[in-house]
Amino acid sequence: MNATELSAREIARLVALRELSAVEVARAYLARREAVDARVRAFLHPAPADEVLRAARAVDEKVARGETPGPLAGVPVAVKDNISVEGRPLTCGSRILEGYRAPYSATAVRRLLAAGALVVGGANMDEFAMGSSTENSAYFPTHNPWDLARVPGGSSGGPAAAVAAQEAALALGSDTGGSVRQPAALCGVVGLKPTYGRVSRYGLVAFASSLDQIGPFARDVTDVALALSVIAGHDPMDATSAQVPVGDYVRAAEAGVRGLRIGVPRELVEADGIDGDVRELVAAALETLAERGAHVEECHLPTAATALEAYYVVAPAEASANLARFDGVRYGFRAAAGDLEAMYARTRGEGFGREVRRRIALGTFALSAGYREAYYLRAQRVRQKLLLDFQRAFARYDLLAAPTSPTVAFPLGERVEDPLSMYVNDICTIPASLAGLPAISVPCGFSGGLPVGLQLIGPAFAEETLFRAAGAYQDATSWHRRRPPLGGLAPAGGRRRG
Amino acid sequence: MTQPIADEVVRKVAELARLALPEDELRALTADLARILERVARLGTVDVEGVPPFSHGALLESVWREDDPRPGLPREAALALAPEARDGYYRVPVVVRRDGEEKP
Numbered sequence: 121m122n123a124t125e126l127s128a129r130e131i132a133r134l135v136a137l138r139e140l141s142a143v144e145v146a147r148a149y150l151a152r153r154e155a156v157d158a159r160v161r162a163f164l165h166p167a168p169a170d171e172v173l174r175a176a177r178a179v180d181e182k183v184a185r186g187e188t189p190g191p192l193a194g195v196p197v198a199v200k201d202n203i204s205v206e207g208r209p210l211t212c213g214s215r216i217l218e219g220y221r222a223p224y225s226a227t228a229v230r231r232l233l234a235a236g237a238l239v240v241g242g243a244n245m246d247e248f249a250m251g252s253s254t255e256n257s258a259y260f261p262t263h264n265p266w267d268l269a270r271v272p273g274g275s276s277g278g279p280a281a282a283v284a285a286q287e288a289a290l291a292l293g294s295d296t297g298g299s300v301r302q303p304a305a306l307c308g309v310v311g312l313k314p315t316y317g318r319v320s321r322y323g324l325v326a327f328a329s330s331l332d333q334i335g336p337f338a339r340d341v342t343d344v345a346l347a348l349s350v351i352a353g354h355d356p357m358d359a360t361s362a363q364v365p366v367g368d369y370v371r372a373a374e375a376g377v378r379g380l381r382i383g384v385p386r387e388l389v390e391a392d393g394i395d396g397d398v399r400e401l402v403a404a405a406l407e408t409l410a411e412r413g414a415h416v417e418e419c420h421l422p423t424a425a426t427a428l429e430a431y432y433v434v435a436p437a438e439a440s441a442n443l444a445r446f447d448g449v450r451y452g453f454r455a456a457a458g459d460l461e462a463m464y465a466r467t468r469g470e471g472f473g474r475e476v477r478r479r480i481a482l483g484t485f486a487l488s489a490g491y492r493e494a495y496y497l498r499a500q501r502v503r504q505k506l507l508l509d510f511q512r513a514f515a516r517y518d519l520l521a522a523p524t525s526p527t528v529a530f531p532l533g534e535r536v537e538d539p540l541s542m543y544v545n546d547i548c549t550i551p552a553s554l555a556g557l558p559a560i561s562v563p564c565g566f567s568g569g570l571p572v573g574l575q576l577i578g579p580a581f582a583e584e585t586l587f588r589a590a591g592a593y594q595d596a597t598s599w600h601r602r603r604p605p606l607g608g609l610a611p612a613g614g615r616r617r618g
Numbered sequence: 619m620t621q622p623i624a625d626e627v628v629r630k631v632a633e634l635a636r637l638a639l640p641e642d643e644l645r646a647l648t649a650d651l652a653r654i655l656e657r658v659a660r661l662g663t664v665d666v667e668g669v670p671p672f673s674h675g676a677l678l679e680s681v682w683r684e685d686d687p688r689p690g691l692p693r694e695a696a697l698a699l700a701p702e703a704r705d706g707y708y709r710v711p712v713v714v715r716r717d718g719e720e721k722p
Contacts, residue, residue, distance in 0.1 A: 359681050360674075423664065429658045429659075432658060444636075449701075449708050450699065450700055450708060451699040451700060452701070458711060459711050459712045459715075460712065463710065464636040465636045468637050468638070469638035469639050470638075472637070477643075477647065480635050480637065481628065481631050481647055482651060484631045484634050484635040485623070485631045485651065488630075495658065495661075501664075501666035501672070502661055503671075504670060539650055540654065543657075
C-alpha cells in the first residue's frame with residue numbers, strides 16, 4: 121500500500137489501528153517529494169527528512185503506548201510560508217524576511233501537530249500573498265502538476281500544488297481575496313476559505329487583517345472537513361476568532377444536499393472574462409446537485425459586479441499599514457545606509473518585490489489626505505452594500521454557487537507583467553472575502569486537460585451547509601480521483617524577480 | 619474619481635511609505651497606479667447614498683479580557699532575529715545628528 125494514495129482520514133485511521141506506521145507514511149511522502157518536487161517546486165523550505173521521521177516516530181510511540189494519537193495521526197501537511205511553525209524558516213515568499221525563523225507556532229499549526237499531523241515543509245507563495253499565480257515569489261515559481269508550463273494559481277500555489285502532486289495529504293493556505301480557492305481550482309484539489317473568525321489567525325503573517333483567513337486544502341471534501349474540525353475554534357491569542365461552536369463537518373460532508381436551496385448569482389457567472397468551458401462545467405455541476413435534490417435557480421448580487429474594484433482599494437490599504445513593520449530593525453533583511461530614515465526606505469525599496477511595492481503605494485495613496493474619502497471610504501461603502509446584497513440572497517437561499525476562477529491555469533509568464541490582468545483572476549472569489557463568508561472550491565471537470573473548480577458560498581458560520589453540498593457533489597462525481605500527469609514542458613530554471 | 623495620478627503624488631506616496639525607488643521604477647509605478655485607479659473609478663458608478671462605510675463591527679463584537687500579565691517571547695529570542703542587536707537592544711543607524719553634522 122502506497123500511503124500517498126490514501127486520504128488523510130484513511131492514514132489517521134490505519135495509523136491509530138497500527139495497520140500502518142506514521143514512519144511508513146512519512147517515508148512514502150518524503151520519497152514522493154524527492155521524486156517530483158524538482159519539477160513542481162511546491163516547497164520553499166522542505167522540512168529535513170530526519171525531522172519529519174522523528175515526528176512520525178513520536179506518533180508511532182504514542183500509538184504503541186496505547187494513547188489516542190489524534191484525528192490526523194501521521195498525516196503529512198504542507199504549510200504556506202506565511203504561517204509560523206516554530207523553529208522553521210518563514211519568509212512569506214519575500215527577500216525581506218530572508219533568514220527569519222518563526223519563534224513560535226501559529227495556533228492552526230499547533231492544533232494540527234496536537235492532532236498527530238507531520239509538517240513536511242513550508243510551501244511557496246506569492247510574496248506576502250499578493251498575487252494569483254505564485255510567480256511573485258521572490259525565490260522561484262511553482263509549476264502546475266497538470267501542466268508544468270502553467271501556473272498553479274496563487275497566492276497559495278505551493279500548498280495547492282503539493283497536495284495535487286501528492287507531496288502532502290493536507291495543506292494550510294491563507295485566503296484574503298481567493299488565495300486558497302483559486303489555486304485549489306487550478307490544481308484540481310479542494311480548498312476552503314472558512315468564515316472570517318472561524319480559524320485563529322495567530323501566527324499568520326498579516327496581509328489584510330479584515331479579510332485574511334487560514335484555510336485547508338486536500339484531495340477530497342471529507343479531508344478538508346476533517347482538517348477544519350481540527351483547526352477551527354476560538355483562540356484567546358486572536359481576538360477576532362469567534363466564540364461559535366465548531367460543527368461536525370465530516371458528518372456534514374456525508375449528509376447529502378437534498379432540500380438545500382442554491383442561488384446562482386448572474387453577476388458571478390456572467391462576469392467579464394469567464395471562459396465558455398468553465399461556465400458550461402459549472403452549469404453541469406449545478407445540474408448534478410439538482411439531480412441530488414438541491415433546488416437551483418438564478419439570482420442576483422448586484423454589487424458583486426464592482427467587488428473587485430472595492431477589494432483592490434481595501435486590501436492594499438490594510439496591507440500598507442500591516443507591512444509597515446518590515447523596516448530592517450527587528451528581523452529579516454537590512455540595507456546598508458548612513459541614517460535610520462534612509463535605512464528604512466532602502467531596506468523596503470530593495471527588500472520588497474514589485475507587486476508588494478505596488479500594493480503598498482496603492483494603499484498608501486488610497487488612505488492619504490485628500491484621497492481617503494474618494495477611494496478608501498467609497499470602497500468600504502461598496503463593501504457594506506455587498507454585505508447587504510448577500511444578506512438578501514441568504515434570506516432566500518442556503519448557498520450560492522459560481523465558478524471559482526474565470527479560466528483554467530494559464531501559462532507561466534503570461535500575466536505576471538500586467539497587474540490588472542492578474543487581478544481579474546480573483547473576480548469570482550473576492551465577493552465572499554469582502555463579506556467574510558465561507559466558500560469552498562471543489563473540482564468539477566476539465567477543460568483541455570486542466571481542472572476547473574465549482575465555488576460554493578455560504579452564510580457566516582454555515583460551513584456545515586457548504587460541506588453538505590460539496591460532499592454530495594463529490595459523491596456523484598469522480599473528478600477528484602483523477603491524478604495529474606506531472607507532464608508538460610517546464611521552462612528552464614527558476615526565474616528571479618527584481 | 620478619475621483624476622490621473624501625477625508623478626509628484628507617486629513620489630510623495632513612496633516617501634510616506636518609506637520606499638526608496640530608482641527613477642525608472644517610480645515612472646513604472648506611476649503608470650501601473652494610473653491604470654489600476656482607472657479601473658477602480660468604476661466604484662463611482664455604485665449608488666452608495668445612505669450606505670455607511672463597512673467596519674469590522676459588521677462581522678464581530680469587541681471582546682474583553684482581564685489585563686493580567688502573561689509571559690511573552692523572551693527578549694533573547696526576539697533579539698536573535700534582529701539584523702543588529704547590542705546590550706539587549708536593537709541597534710540602528712544614526713537617528714539624530716548634531717547641528718552642522720554632515721549627512722553621509
